[in-house]
Amino acid sequence: MSMQRCCPPVTVVTADFGEAAALLKAAADPYRLTILATLARSTDEACVCDFTGALPLNQPAVSHHLKILRDAGLVTSERRGTWVYYRLADDARERLTRVLSSAIPEKAPA
Amino acid sequence: MSMQRCCPPVTVVTADFGEAAALLKAAADPYRLTILATLARSTDEACVCDFTGALPLNQPAVSHHLKILRDAGLVTSERRGTWVYYRLADDARERLTRVLSSAIPEKAPA
């Protein structure tokens, strides 16, 4: 007898998760999560020097991670004088949450 | 006159986001998000062949991505006969949500 099919074929989602993955990837780093967590908890802005002091990274490395977060739109930056101040983007949490829900939607309440 | 300090120093979070980053990283890939989205929407299990048929990846590559998801605990697998069936882990969404909130907590209601 021939073997049965493995299963009623599952419909694989065809949506493009490229942007979703890019946003998650920007956040998926221990140092960048630390930066996001710090900004999320601070009422004030933080400057680059705050992070170079506290993280085991030198200044270019911190700038590198901040650039990734800024390119992803998760933080905003503003230069005032010599210093550059970083803030969490207003919609950072919402965008990450939405991306997560686009992949794994909340279950309908029972 | 000497320049002022850049700002009242911000307290950088000291928590370790290593595990949080690892979980996000496991999800932060277009194909893996597609797999998660498919499993989240399917009432049934999916077998590897479902994905090899629908994704532009060959069988070892699909197995590779499934292994990353399984190692992260986002999916579970069960072999029955020749086939291996994958399901979304029950707590997949909750764990990802919690990780997100650990970095960027929900704002207290106004």
Next chain:
DNA sequence: GAACTATATTGACAAATCTCGATTCAGTAT
């Protein structure tokens, strides 16, 4: 202007990731 400071960018290198082809393993069928 020159000297100095904070940040950004560049280039090089190491480490991790992704993809494929080939092979191996687990299970079924004969």
Next chain:
DNA sequence: ATACTGAATCGAGATTTGTCAATATAGTTC
């Protein structure tokens, strides 16, 4: 046991990512 199928693992090559040292840029102070 042999032949066959689905899935996992291995090994190699290409791409990406993270880090540092060096340099460049923007702004301040003198």
